Amino acid sequence: MTGWLQPHRVVMMALALSLLLWSALSLRWDWLADYAPLMVEGIWNTIWILVVTSVLGMVLAIPLGLAQAAGPWYLAAPARAFCTVIRGTPLLLQLWLLYYGLGSLFPQFPWIRQSELWPILRQAWPYAVLALTLSFAGYEGEVMRGAFKGVPRGQLEAAKAMGMPRFTILRRIWLPQAVQRALPTLGGETVLQLKATPLVATITVLDIYAVSSRVRQDTFIVYEPLLLLAVVYMCITGLIVLGFRQLERRVPQRVA
Amino acid sequence: MKRLLALAAAATLALSGAALAQQIKVGIAAEPYPPFASPDAAGNWTGWEIDFINAVCAAGAMDCVITPVAWDGIIPSLTSGQIDVIMASMSITEERAQTIDFSDKYYKTPALVAVARGSGITPDAAGLSGKILGVQASTTHADYAQKHFAGAAAEIKIYQTQDEAFQDLVAGRIDATQADSIAVDAFLATEAGQACCEAVGAVADDPEILGAGVGAGVRKGEAELLARINAAIAKVIADGTYDRISAPYFASSIYGG
Amino acid sequence: MDSLIAASGLGPALDLLALSPPGWGGNLLRGLVNSIQIALGAFGLGLLIGLLGAYGKLYGGPVIRDLLAVYTTIVRAVPELILILILYYAVTDALNQFLVASGYARIQISGVMAGIAVLGIVQGAYATEVLRGAILAVPAGQIEAARAFGMPPVMLARRITLPAMLAFALPGLANLWLIATKDTALLAVVGFAELTLETRQAAGATKAYFTFFLAAGLLYLLISLVSGQVFGWLERRARRGEPGVGGGGR
Numbered sequence: 004m005t006g007w008l009q010p011h012r013v014v015m016m017a018l019a020l021s022l023l024l025w026s027a028l029s030l031r032w033d034w035l036a037d038y039a040p041l042m043v044e045g046i047w048n049t050i051w052i053l054v055v056t057s058v059l060g061m062v063l064a065i066p067l068g069l070a071q072a073a074g075p076w077y078l079a080a081p082a083r084a085f086c087t088v089i090r091g092t093p094l095l096l097q098l099w100l101l102y103y104g105l106g107s108l109f110p111q112f113p114w115i116r117q118s119e120l121w122p123i124l125r126q127a128w129p130y131a132v133l134a135l136t137l138s139f140a141g142y143e144g145e146v147m148r149g150a151f152k153g154v155p156r157g158q159l160e161a162a163k164a165m166g167m168p169r170f171t172i173l174r175r176i177w178l179p180q181a182v183q184r185a186l187p188t189l190g191g192e193t194v195l196q197l198k199a200t201p202l203v204a205t206i207t208v209l210d211i212y213a214v215s216s217r218v219r220q221d222t223f224i225v226y227e228p229l230l231l232l233a234v235v236y237m238c239i240t241g242l243i244v245l246g247f248r249q250l251e252r253r254v255p256q257r258v259a
Numbered sequence: 260m261k262r263l264l265a266l267a268a269a270a271t272l273a274l275s276g277a278a279l280a281q282q283i284k285v286g287i288a289a290e291p292y293p294p295f296a297s298p299d300a301a302g303n304w305t306g307w308e309i310d311f312i313n314a315v316c317a318a319g320a321m322d323c324v325i326t327p328v329a330w331d332g333i334i335p336s337l338t339s340g341q342i343d344v345i346m347a348s349m350s351i352t353e354e355r356a357q358t359i360d361f362s363d364k365y366y367k368t369p370a371l372v373a374v375a376r377g378s379g380i381t382p383d384a385a386g387l388s389g390k391i392l393g394v395q396a397s398t399t400h401a402d403y404a405q406k407h408f409a410g411a412a413a414e415i416k417i418y419q420t421q422d423e424a425f426q427d428l429v430a431g432r433i434d435a436t437q438a439d440s441i442a443v444d445a446f447l448a449t450e451a452g453q454a455c456c457e458a459v460g461a462v463a464d465d466p467e468i469l470g471a472g473v474g475a476g477v478r479k480g481e482a483e484l485l486a487r488i489n490a491a492i493a494k495v496i497a498d499g500t501y502d503r504i505s506a507p508y509f510a511s512s513i514y515g516g
Numbered sequence: 517m518d519s520l521i522a523a524s525g526l527g528p529a530l531d532l533l534a535l536s537p538p539g540w541g542g543n544l545l546r547g548l549v550n551s552i553q554i555a556l557g558a559f560g561l562g563l564l565i566g567l568l569g570a571y572g573k574l575y576g577g578p579v580i581r582d583l584l585a586v587y588t589t590i591v592r593a594v595p596e597l598i599l600i601l602i603l604y605y606a607v608t609d610a611l612n613q614f615l616v617a618s619g620y621a622r623i624q625i626s627g628v629m630a631g632i633a634v635l636g637i638v639q640g641a642y643a644t645e646v647l648r649g650a651i652l653a654v655p656a657g658q659i660e661a662a663r664a665f666g667m668p669p670v671m672l673a674r675r676i677t678l679p680a681m682l683a684f685a686l687p688g689l690a691n692l693w694l695i696a697t698k699d700t701a702l703l704a705v706v707g708f709a710e711l712t713l714e715t716r717q718a719a720g721a722t723k724a725y726f727t728f729f730l731a732a733g734l735l736y737l738l739i740s741l742v743s744g745q746v747f748g749w750l751e752r753r754a755r756r757g758e759p760g761v762g763g764g765g766r
Contacts, residue, residue: 011578011579015579087741091737093698093701095704096701096712096732096736099716100726100729100733103719103729104726104729106432107429110429110430110455116431194592198594198596199595201597205705207417207418207427216331216396217417220397220401223354225338226605229602229606230602233599236593240593241593281621289708289717290720291721293721298717298721299721300538300539300542302542327707327709329707332707335605335609420720449723
């Protein structure tokens with residue numbers, strides 16, 4: 004502890020604290036009370052979109068990685084093409100392509116508008132979830148490809164020699180080790196996914212970024228909502244990093 | 260510092276009306292807002308407001324550069340000095356006037372509500388009850404909708420551009436959109452607009468929110484620039500340029516009462 | 517599928533994308549040039565910041581190291597969109613207030629410069645980490661040998677450390693370059709006329725959303741595929757003479 008608390012760090016912390024105090028006292032925060040309920044809703048939307056798209060994206064990423072690492076060419080090629088396209092184009096563009104592009108095609112088919120799904124399809128969040136899920140799957144598919152390839156061949160061969168069925172090998176040997184290998188990068192990728200979520204505000208989803216935009220538009224206060232927004236994202240990032248650290252600790256590093 | 264200001268003032272006086280030493284950056288919204296301002300396929304900005312800006316700059320002998328900035332951040336762009344004047348169909352409202360100064364109005368049009376054809380929605384809280392209303396961010400229409408329709412409407416969706424709100428009206432994602440009458444008319448004249456939608460009249464006036472017409476915005480305290488712009492606007496209206504510019508775009512004058 | 521093609525209208529779509537004025541292709545290409553310009557500028561600035569940052573983190577005093585840690589942590593935790601808004605409005609505002617207060621005239625910061633500065637600062641944080649890792653990967657013996665021969669620090673960096681670390685840094689830098697090209701799309705939110713905003717304008721004016729978003733997607737994809745090839749070639753060059761990397765060794 005004493006090693007950490009060096010004189011220059013004390014000065015830096017004092018500076019940071021005085022900066023915090025200054026912004027608390029001399030900037031305008033009177034809008035906070037009015038917008039607090041909306042902000043809670045925004046943070047909730049940001050978090051559930053992050054969690055749902057990361058989980059769904061990961062579920063998609065496993066077959067994508069497996070197909071590229073070990074699949075036959077007719078599975079590997081489309082999987083590779085998918086990852087290349089997703090990683091090669093901006094998410095903002097993918098999002099608009101899905102929402103405004105695909106969305107503008109729907110009304111031409113009356114049966115879609117009359118279907119049971121229309122009340123869901125006409126909302127914005129399904130497009131946000133779809134775009135973010137595909138994006139995460141594209142990036143993670145690439146990570147999983149490396150992870151699957153990184154598992155020592157000998158282990159798979161040993162399992163095969165023991166007469167283990169192929170699916171059991173995947174479930175018991177290959178997948179767990181690949182996930183374990185991917186875990187250190189997964190935390191970073193989840194942070195990147197968090198940083199991608201504010202883009203959904205451009206298609207009218209009310210996330211925390213959209214709430215702060217609304218504060219800015221209603222009150223013409225520019226910097227305070229942005230500063231608060233930065234703090235909110237740093238807190239969520241901190242939670243993600245801590246969460247993954249816990250997870251990594253619980254996953255045994257080496258099975259004896 | 261004061262001496263420098265005095266010097267600058269003297270210099271501008273000396274140049275009296277000839278040309279300001281510095282270019283004036285006139286900010287318009289980067290998002291298309293036909294028929295007032297939209298880019299054409301050659302990358303040039305065209306529309307009534309562009310013609311009007313050019314006329315005002317000519318009348319005031321100002322060296323203007325039209326600078327597109329994001330509508331959503333147009334006031335911060337002005338206050339942070341990236342542009343010098345806003346002429347982007349911005350309504351003069353008390354709330355905005357706390358942050359920036361406005362010139363005299365140069366047009367005023369009512370706020371209309373457009374809905375899907377035959378939906379039976381009326382432009383009031385009862386008609387919009389349980390419906391989804393779309394408005395453009397940072398507009399008087401957004402403020403109006405928040406104040407008058409927030410309780411009744413199922414949801415008020417905020418769009419970055421009015422264009423996208425119209426697009427979602429066509430796509431059936433919103434039931435109605437409130438916008439400037441000229442923008443609504445222009446949309447309803449398009450093929451997609453004609454096929455799907457109709458205007459159902461103006462919303463009840465609320466001068467406090469809907470404002471006193473559209474004016475040019477400048478940073479607070481730039482009285483000299485504001486005076487020049489006001490004089491130029493008056494000149495453009497008085498010498499018939501205003502009507503000449505408007506004729507190709509509008510059937511009747513949009514200056515309003 | 518047939519109805520989908522008919523609905524998206526492939527024939528008129530090509531007319532819309534024509535390069536000369538009735539078509540909007542010229543606008544898209546102008547936007548593309550702007551995007552590439554900003555991406556190049558931001559990548560260059562990011563490399564410069566990253567290099568200074570990496571050396572600062574490795575060899576700097578405790579104060580510099582902690583300041584750099586704060587910089588990289590904040591930039592990597594806050595979404596680029598928000599950093600762009602903060603830097604774009606706040607920094608130009610602060611700069612102008614400072615200039616006016618010290619007696620100079622306001623300066624106009626062009627969209628290109630602001631875009632490059634903002635994305636460069638973001639890129640710098642990531643580049644710092646990439647280059648730090650790459651410098652650490654250079655075998656310590658090589659650097660020590662050069663020191664033992666009395667090589668001055670700048671020459672050491674220029675002749676030994678930087679060339680030797682290049683092979684380790686290139687994969688990370690390639691990723692950063694791709695991020696730079698795609699992050700230029702975020703400048704659309706401050707109204708800068710890069711590819712994504714041009715696309716949005718063209719789509720809005722013609723209502724052909726699908727056509728233009730697809731076309732822009734293809735342009736971005738083209739950039740990323742071409743840069744993939746270029747970086748692959750660079751990496752092979754940087755690794756020439758290295759034994760047995762990439763499975764070709766005996």
